Amino acid sequence: MRGSIRIVLFLAALTAAFALLGQNSEPAAREPEASPEQTIRVEVEEVIVPVTVTDDKGRFVSDLDAKDFRIFDEGRPQQIRFFTRDPQQPVVVGFLLDMSNSTRIHWKHFQEASMELAFNLLPGDDRFSGYLITFANDAELAVNTTQDSEKIADKIRKLKPGGGAAFYDAIYMACTTRSLIQGEPYEPRRVIIVIGDGHDTASKKSLEEVLELAQRNLVTIYALSTVSFGFSSEGEKNLTRLAEETGGRVMYPLNNLYKDISGYLSTPSDEGNFAIKVGTGGYAAEVASGIFRAIAAVSGEISTQYILRYVPDTGTSPDSKLFRKIEVKVPVLPHVRMRHRSGYYPSQPQ
Numbered sequence: 001m002r003g004s005i006r007i008v009l010f011l012a013a014l015t016a017a018f019a020l021l022g023q024n025s026e027p028a029a030r031e032p033e034a035s036p037e038q039t040i041r042v043e044v045e046e047v048i049v050p051v052t053v054t055d056d057k058g059r060f061v062s063d064l065d066a067k068d069f070r071i072f073d074e075g076r077p078q079q080i081r082f083f084t085r086d087p088q089q090p091v092v093v094g095f096l097l098d099m100s101n102s103t104r105i106h107w108k109h110f111q112e113a114s115m116e117l118a119f120n121l122l123p124g125d126d127r128f129s130g131y132l133i134t135f136a137n138d139a140e141l142a143v144n145t146t147q148d149s150e151k152i153a154d155k156i157r158k159l160k161p162g163g164g165a166a167f168y169d170a171i172y173m174a175c176t177t178r179s180l181i182q183g184e185p186y187e188p189r190r191v192i193i194v195i196g197d198g199h200d201t202a203s204k205k206s207l208e209e210v211l212e213l214a215q216r217n218l219v220t221i222y223a224l225s226t227v228s229f230g231f232s233s234e235g236e237k238n239l240t241r242l243a244e245e246t247g248g249r250v251m252y253p254l255n256n257l258y259k260d261i262s263g264y265l266s267t268p269s270d271e272g273n274f275a276i277k278v279g280t281g282g283y284a285a286e287v288a289s290g291i292f293r294a295i296a297a298v299s300g301e302i303s304t305q306y307i308l309r310y311v312p313d314t315g316t317s318p319d320s321k322l323f324r325k326i327e328v329k330v331p332v333l334p335h336v337r338m339r340h341r342s343g344y345y346p347s348q349p350q
Contacts, residue, residue: 045346046081047073047312048186048218050247050305051328052339060304061336072327073312082309089307090127090188092145092181094174094219095152098196099136100165102233103226106254107161110195110226113291115153117193120299122149129188131178132156135170136163137202145179167196167235168203171210171242175217185218186309191248191302194223198239207238214246215323216345222248222298224291227255247341249301251294312346322346 049071053061066083097114122130124147132143132152142159143152174192181188192214200207214221221243227233236250243250308328325343330336 045312046186046309047326047344048189049308049310049326049328049340050189050220051308052247052301052305053330053333054337054339056335056337060300061333062304064306064330064333066308068330068332069306069308070329070331071308071310072329073310073314074324075327076314078310078313080308080310082307084307085305087303088125088127090181090183091121091129091302092184092188092190093121093128093130093302094178094190094192095130095132096167096170096174096192096194096196097132097134097142097156097159098165098167098194098226099134099159099161100163100196100199100201101161102165102197102199103161106226109288109291110224111156111159112288113224113295114156114195116292116295117195117299118149118152118156120295121302122147122152124149127188129181131174133170133173134159135166135196136161137166139166139170139173139203141173141177145181164202165196165200165235166202166204167194167198167200168205168207168210171214171221172203172205175210175213175219189307190217190219192219192221193298194221194239194242195226196223196235196239197225197227197233198223198235198237198242199233200235200238207242211242211245212345214242215341215343218341218344219246220248220341221246222301223250224294224298225250225252225254227252244339245342247339249339251297253290253294314346 051069053064055061062085064085066080069080069083071078071080095114095118103110118130118132122128126147129145129147130149130152131141131145132155134140134142142155146152171192184190223239223243225233225236225239227236233239240250312324314324323343323345326341328338328340330338
Protein backbone atom coordinates (compact mmCIF):
# COMPACT_ATOMS: atom_id res chain seq x y z
CA MET A 1 0.00 0.00 0.00
CA ARG A 2 2.78 2.41 0.97
CA GLY A 3 4.49 1.69 -2.36
CA SER A 4 1.35 2.59 -4.25
CA ILE A 5 0.99 5.82 -2.29
CA ARG A 6 4.59 6.76 -3.10
CA ILE A 7 3.97 6.22 -6.83
CA VAL A 8 0.81 8.31 -6.78
CA LEU A 9 2.63 11.12 -4.90
CA PHE A 10 5.53 10.97 -7.35
CA LEU A 11 3.24 11.23 -10.37
CA ALA A 12 1.35 14.14 -8.80
CA ALA A 13 4.62 15.96 -8.12
CA LEU A 14 5.80 15.34 -11.66
CA THR A 15 2.53 16.71 -13.07
CA ALA A 16 2.83 19.81 -10.90
CA ALA A 17 6.40 20.36 -12.06
CA PHE A 18 5.38 20.24 -15.70
CA ALA A 19 2.52 22.65 -15.01
CA LEU A 20 4.92 25.05 -13.28
CA LEU A 21 7.34 24.78 -16.18
CA GLY A 22 4.55 25.62 -18.59
CA GLN A 23 3.71 28.76 -16.59
CA ASN A 24 7.30 30.03 -16.59
CA SER A 25 8.12 29.58 -20.31
CA GLU A 26 6.71 30.48 -23.74
CA PRO A 27 4.61 27.76 -25.39
CA ALA A 28 6.40 25.89 -28.13
CA ALA A 29 5.32 26.68 -31.69
CA ARG A 30 3.23 23.95 -33.26
CA GLU A 31 3.95 22.62 -36.73
CA PRO A 32 0.94 22.91 -39.02
CA GLU A 33 -0.68 19.63 -39.85
CA ALA A 34 0.16 18.43 -43.30
CA SER A 35 -2.57 18.36 -45.91
CA PRO A 36 -2.63 18.26 -49.70
CA GLU A 37 -3.38 22.00 -49.78
CA GLN A 38 -0.60 22.91 -47.33
CA THR A 39 2.14 20.68 -48.71
CA ILE A 40 5.09 22.80 -49.83
CA ARG A 41 5.79 22.26 -53.49
CA VAL A 42 7.91 23.92 -56.15
CA GLU A 43 5.98 25.04 -59.23
CA VAL A 44 7.83 25.12 -62.55
CA GLU A 45 6.33 27.49 -65.11
CA GLU A 46 5.12 25.94 -68.32
CA VAL A 47 5.23 28.14 -71.40
CA ILE A 48 2.35 27.89 -73.87
CA VAL A 49 2.97 28.82 -77.51
CA PRO A 50 0.08 28.81 -80.02
CA VAL A 51 1.57 28.57 -83.53
CA THR A 52 -0.02 29.29 -86.91
CA VAL A 53 1.71 27.80 -89.97
CA THR A 54 0.90 29.00 -93.50
CA ASP A 55 2.44 28.35 -96.91
CA ASP A 56 3.66 30.95 -99.40
CA LYS A 57 0.07 31.58 -100.53
CA GLY A 58 -1.26 32.13 -97.02
CA ARG A 59 -3.00 28.75 -96.77
CA PHE A 60 -2.99 26.97 -93.42
CA VAL A 61 -0.64 24.00 -93.05
CA SER A 62 -2.59 21.76 -90.70
CA ASP A 63 -1.02 18.29 -90.99
CA LEU A 64 2.17 18.70 -88.94
CA ASP A 65 3.12 16.63 -85.88
CA ALA A 66 5.12 17.43 -82.76
CA LYS A 67 8.25 15.89 -84.29
CA ASP A 68 8.17 18.48 -87.09
CA PHE A 69 8.62 21.43 -84.72
CA ARG A 70 11.70 22.86 -83.02
CA ILE A 71 11.32 25.48 -80.32
CA PHE A 72 14.08 27.69 -78.91
CA ASP A 73 14.13 29.77 -75.74
CA GLU A 74 16.76 32.52 -76.02
CA GLY A 75 18.42 30.33 -78.68
CA ARG A 76 18.45 27.26 -76.45
CA PRO A 77 16.54 24.20 -77.81
CA GLN A 78 13.62 23.03 -75.68
CA GLN A 79 11.73 19.78 -75.26
CA ILE A 80 8.08 19.98 -76.32
CA ARG A 81 6.07 18.42 -73.50
CA PHE A 82 2.58 19.00 -74.88
CA PHE A 83 1.33 19.23 -78.45
CA THR A 84 -2.09 19.46 -80.01
CA ARG A 85 -3.67 20.49 -83.29
CA ASP A 86 -7.24 19.88 -82.14
CA PRO A 87 -9.53 22.44 -83.85
CA GLN A 88 -11.92 22.11 -80.91
CA GLN A 89 -9.45 23.15 -78.24
CA PRO A 90 -11.16 25.27 -75.55
CA VAL A 91 -10.82 29.05 -75.97
CA VAL A 92 -11.93 32.17 -74.12
CA VAL A 93 -12.42 35.02 -76.61
CA GLY A 94 -12.54 38.67 -75.64
CA PHE A 95 -14.35 40.88 -78.15
CA LEU A 96 -13.00 44.44 -77.82
CA LEU A 97 -15.21 46.81 -79.77
CA ASP A 98 -14.12 50.35 -80.66
CA MET A 99 -17.08 52.70 -80.06
CA SER A 100 -15.24 55.93 -80.85
CA ASN A 101 -16.26 58.40 -83.54
CA SER A 102 -13.80 56.81 -85.98
CA THR A 103 -16.08 53.78 -86.45
CA ARG A 104 -19.17 55.76 -87.48
CA ILE A 105 -18.73 55.50 -91.27
CA HIS A 106 -18.96 51.72 -91.50
CA TRP A 107 -20.48 51.06 -88.08
CA LYS A 108 -23.37 48.94 -89.36
CA HIS A 109 -21.00 46.57 -91.16
CA PHE A 110 -18.68 46.18 -88.19
CA GLN A 111 -21.65 45.81 -85.85
CA GLU A 112 -22.83 42.86 -87.92
CA ALA A 113 -19.28 41.51 -88.14
CA SER A 114 -18.92 41.57 -84.35
CA MET A 115 -22.11 39.59 -83.91
CA GLU A 116 -21.05 37.10 -86.60
CA LEU A 117 -17.73 36.57 -84.84
CA ALA A 118 -19.53 35.89 -81.58
CA PHE A 119 -21.82 33.33 -83.23
CA ASN A 120 -18.88 31.63 -84.99
CA LEU A 121 -16.57 31.41 -82.01
CA LEU A 122 -19.20 30.68 -79.33
CA PRO A 123 -21.22 27.86 -80.92
CA GLY A 124 -23.00 26.83 -77.71
CA ASP A 125 -20.31 24.33 -76.71
CA ASP A 126 -19.15 24.60 -73.09
CA ARG A 127 -15.53 24.52 -74.29
CA PHE A 128 -15.91 28.01 -75.76
CA SER A 129 -16.56 31.18 -73.79
CA GLY A 130 -16.38 34.89 -74.51
CA TYR A 131 -16.91 38.38 -73.16
CA LEU A 132 -17.49 41.84 -74.59
CA ILE A 133 -15.58 45.02 -73.75
CA THR A 134 -16.53 48.29 -75.43
CA PHE A 135 -14.35 51.36 -75.39
CA ALA A 136 -14.95 55.02 -76.14
CA ASN A 137 -14.08 57.66 -73.56
CA ASP A 138 -13.87 54.78 -71.08
CA ALA A 139 -13.54 51.01 -71.29
CA GLU A 140 -16.53 49.02 -70.09
CA LEU A 141 -17.09 45.32 -69.46
CA ALA A 142 -20.38 45.18 -71.37
CA VAL A 143 -20.88 41.40 -71.07
CA ASN A 144 -18.96 39.26 -68.60
CA THR A 145 -17.59 35.83 -69.49
CA THR A 146 -20.34 33.64 -70.90
CA GLN A 147 -20.93 30.68 -73.23
CA ASP A 148 -24.05 32.34 -74.63
CA SER A 149 -23.23 34.21 -77.85
CA GLU A 150 -26.73 35.71 -77.94
CA LYS A 151 -25.99 37.75 -74.79
CA ILE A 152 -23.05 39.36 -76.56
CA ALA A 153 -24.93 39.85 -79.83
CA ASP A 154 -27.91 41.40 -78.06
CA LYS A 155 -25.65 43.94 -76.38
CA ILE A 156 -23.92 44.77 -79.66
CA ARG A 157 -27.28 45.40 -81.36
CA LYS A 158 -27.97 48.23 -78.90
CA LEU A 159 -24.61 50.01 -79.22
CA LYS A 160 -24.04 53.38 -80.89
CA PRO A 161 -20.56 54.82 -81.48
CA GLY A 162 -19.40 58.19 -80.21
CA GLY A 163 -16.57 59.67 -78.16
CA GLY A 164 -12.87 59.04 -77.74
CA ALA A 165 -10.94 55.76 -77.60
CA ALA A 166 -9.64 54.19 -74.38
CA PHE A 167 -8.13 51.29 -76.32
CA TYR A 168 -5.27 50.40 -73.96
CA ASP A 169 -7.58 50.52 -70.96
CA ALA A 170 -9.80 47.99 -72.75
CA ILE A 171 -6.88 45.55 -73.09
CA TYR A 172 -6.00 46.10 -69.44
CA MET A 173 -9.60 45.36 -68.46
CA ALA A 174 -9.61 42.19 -70.57
CA CYS A 175 -6.60 40.94 -68.61
CA THR A 176 -7.78 41.95 -65.14
CA THR A 177 -11.52 42.54 -64.79
CA ARG A 178 -13.72 39.65 -65.78
CA SER A 179 -14.78 36.22 -64.56
CA LEU A 180 -12.25 33.50 -65.31
CA ILE A 181 -12.87 29.99 -66.58
CA GLN A 182 -11.23 27.18 -64.63
CA GLY A 183 -8.05 26.06 -66.40
CA GLU A 184 -7.12 29.38 -68.06
CA PRO A 185 -4.76 30.14 -69.74
CA TYR A 186 -3.88 26.58 -70.76
CA GLU A 187 -7.28 24.99 -71.34
CA PRO A 188 -9.04 27.16 -72.30
CA ARG A 189 -6.47 29.51 -73.80
CA ARG A 190 -6.94 33.26 -74.12
CA VAL A 191 -7.64 35.21 -77.30
CA ILE A 192 -8.60 38.86 -77.81
CA ILE A 193 -10.18 40.15 -81.03
CA VAL A 194 -10.06 43.93 -81.44
CA ILE A 195 -12.45 45.61 -83.86
CA GLY A 196 -11.04 49.10 -84.27
CA ASP A 197 -8.19 51.10 -85.79
CA GLY A 198 -5.74 51.00 -82.87
CA HIS A 199 -5.76 54.71 -82.01
CA ASP A 200 -5.98 55.73 -78.37
CA THR A 201 -7.06 59.12 -77.05
CA ALA A 202 -8.39 58.44 -73.55
CA SER A 203 -6.51 55.63 -71.75
CA LYS A 204 -4.88 55.83 -68.35
CA LYS A 205 -2.69 52.85 -69.25
CA SER A 206 0.15 52.94 -71.77
CA LEU A 207 0.96 50.71 -74.73
CA GLU A 208 4.01 49.23 -72.97
CA GLU A 209 1.99 48.42 -69.84
CA VAL A 210 -0.76 46.54 -71.63
CA LEU A 211 1.62 44.75 -74.01
CA GLU A 212 3.56 43.33 -71.06
CA LEU A 213 0.33 42.46 -69.28
CA ALA A 214 -0.99 40.61 -72.34
CA GLN A 215 2.29 38.70 -72.67
CA ARG A 216 2.30 37.76 -68.99
CA ASN A 217 -1.31 36.58 -69.26
CA LEU A 218 -0.59 34.46 -72.35
CA VAL A 219 -3.09 36.38 -74.48
CA THR A 220 -3.07 36.24 -78.29
CA ILE A 221 -4.39 39.42 -79.91
CA TYR A 222 -6.09 39.60 -83.30
CA ALA A 223 -7.64 42.65 -84.90
CA LEU A 224 -10.07 43.61 -87.63
CA SER A 225 -8.96 47.10 -88.58
CA THR A 226 -11.72 49.63 -89.28
CA VAL A 227 -9.39 51.83 -91.37
CA SER A 228 -11.03 52.56 -94.74
CA PHE A 229 -9.47 52.23 -98.17
CA GLY A 230 -7.11 55.11 -98.90
CA PHE A 231 -6.86 56.18 -95.26
CA SER A 232 -4.49 55.48 -92.39
CA SER A 233 -4.60 55.65 -88.61
CA GLU A 234 -1.97 56.83 -86.16
CA GLY A 235 -2.70 53.69 -84.16
CA GLU A 236 -1.94 51.18 -86.92
CA LYS A 237 1.65 50.57 -85.84
CA ASN A 238 0.62 50.02 -82.24
CA LEU A 239 -2.19 47.66 -83.22
CA THR A 240 0.22 45.68 -85.38
CA ARG A 241 2.78 45.51 -82.59
CA LEU A 242 0.23 44.25 -80.05
CA ALA A 243 -0.91 41.55 -82.46
CA GLU A 244 2.45 40.37 -83.76
CA GLU A 245 4.22 40.27 -80.40
CA THR A 246 1.45 38.14 -78.89
CA GLY A 247 1.23 35.78 -81.87
CA GLY A 248 -1.80 37.20 -83.67
CA ARG A 249 -2.22 39.46 -86.68
CA VAL A 250 -4.22 42.40 -88.05
CA MET A 251 -6.75 42.06 -90.89
CA TYR A 252 -7.57 45.08 -93.09
CA PRO A 253 -10.92 44.17 -94.66
CA LEU A 254 -11.54 47.65 -96.10
CA ASN A 255 -8.13 48.07 -97.73
CA ASN A 256 -8.57 45.44 -100.45
CA LEU A 257 -11.97 46.36 -101.83
CA TYR A 258 -10.65 46.78 -105.37
CA LYS A 259 -7.98 44.10 -105.56
CA ASP A 260 -10.02 42.01 -108.01
CA ILE A 261 -11.11 44.95 -110.20
CA SER A 262 -8.97 45.49 -113.28
CA GLY A 263 -8.10 49.12 -114.07
CA TYR A 264 -9.97 50.58 -111.09
CA LEU A 265 -7.79 53.72 -111.17
CA SER A 266 -8.83 54.54 -114.74
CA THR A 267 -12.41 55.60 -113.89
CA PRO A 268 -12.14 58.36 -111.27
CA SER A 269 -15.19 60.05 -109.79
CA ASP A 270 -15.91 63.00 -107.52
CA GLU A 271 -16.46 60.72 -104.53
CA GLY A 272 -12.86 59.55 -104.75
CA ASN A 273 -14.03 56.03 -105.50
CA PHE A 274 -12.81 54.74 -108.85
CA ALA A 275 -14.82 51.67 -109.74
CA ILE A 276 -17.53 51.14 -107.15
CA LYS A 277 -19.39 54.30 -106.20
CA VAL A 278 -19.70 55.07 -102.49
CA GLY A 279 -23.28 54.68 -101.30
CA THR A 280 -24.27 52.20 -103.98
CA GLY A 281 -25.36 48.64 -103.39
CA GLY A 282 -22.21 47.37 -105.08
CA TYR A 283 -20.02 49.34 -102.73
CA ALA A 284 -21.93 48.14 -99.65
CA ALA A 285 -21.75 44.55 -100.87
CA GLU A 286 -18.00 44.81 -101.42
CA VAL A 287 -17.46 46.27 -97.94
CA ALA A 288 -19.55 43.51 -96.36
CA SER A 289 -17.70 40.87 -98.38
CA GLY A 290 -14.30 42.18 -97.28
CA ILE A 291 -15.31 42.19 -93.63
CA PHE A 292 -16.75 38.69 -93.69
CA ARG A 293 -13.66 37.32 -95.45
CA ALA A 294 -11.66 38.75 -92.56
CA ILE A 295 -14.03 37.11 -90.06
CA ALA A 296 -13.53 33.74 -91.74
CA ALA A 297 -9.75 34.21 -91.66
CA VAL A 298 -9.68 35.06 -87.95
CA SER A 299 -12.05 32.25 -87.01
CA GLY A 300 -10.09 29.79 -89.12
CA GLU A 301 -6.76 30.77 -87.66
CA ILE A 302 -7.90 30.48 -84.06
CA SER A 303 -9.23 26.98 -84.70
CA THR A 304 -6.27 25.83 -86.84
CA GLN A 305 -3.41 26.67 -84.51
CA TYR A 306 -0.94 24.19 -83.12
CA ILE A 307 -0.42 24.44 -79.37
CA LEU A 308 3.07 23.75 -78.03
CA ARG A 309 3.97 23.76 -74.35
CA TYR A 310 7.34 23.33 -72.68
CA VAL A 311 9.02 23.78 -69.32
CA PRO A 312 11.93 26.17 -69.93
CA ASP A 313 15.37 24.61 -69.79
CA THR A 314 17.30 27.87 -69.59
CA GLY A 315 20.52 26.67 -67.98
CA THR A 316 20.15 29.20 -65.16
CA SER A 317 17.25 30.49 -63.11
CA PRO A 318 15.59 33.17 -65.29
CA ASP A 319 14.90 36.65 -63.99
CA SER A 320 11.13 37.16 -63.93
CA LYS A 321 11.57 40.79 -64.98
CA LEU A 322 13.43 39.96 -68.18
CA PHE A 323 11.63 39.18 -71.41
CA ARG A 324 12.77 35.91 -72.97
CA LYS A 325 12.55 35.46 -76.76
CA ILE A 326 10.98 32.42 -78.40
CA GLU A 327 11.66 31.05 -81.87
CA VAL A 328 9.74 28.20 -83.52
CA LYS A 329 10.94 26.39 -86.64
CA VAL A 330 9.69 23.62 -88.91
CA PRO A 331 12.91 22.30 -90.51
CA VAL A 332 11.03 19.95 -92.86
CA LEU A 333 9.25 22.96 -94.40
CA PRO A 334 11.78 25.79 -94.46
CA HIS A 335 9.67 28.15 -96.59
CA VAL A 336 6.51 28.23 -94.48
CA ARG A 337 5.56 31.28 -92.47
CA MET A 338 4.86 30.96 -88.76
CA ARG A 339 3.13 33.27 -86.34
CA HIS A 340 3.62 32.86 -82.62
CA ARG A 341 4.23 34.99 -79.56
CA SER A 342 7.61 36.67 -79.63
CA GLY A 343 8.47 35.64 -76.08
CA TYR A 344 7.37 35.61 -72.46
CA TYR A 345 8.13 36.84 -68.97
CA PRO A 346 9.21 33.97 -66.69
CA SER A 347 6.49 34.38 -64.08
CA GLN A 348 3.11 32.82 -63.45
CA PRO A 349 0.26 34.41 -65.45
CA GLN A 350 -1.76 36.92 -63.48
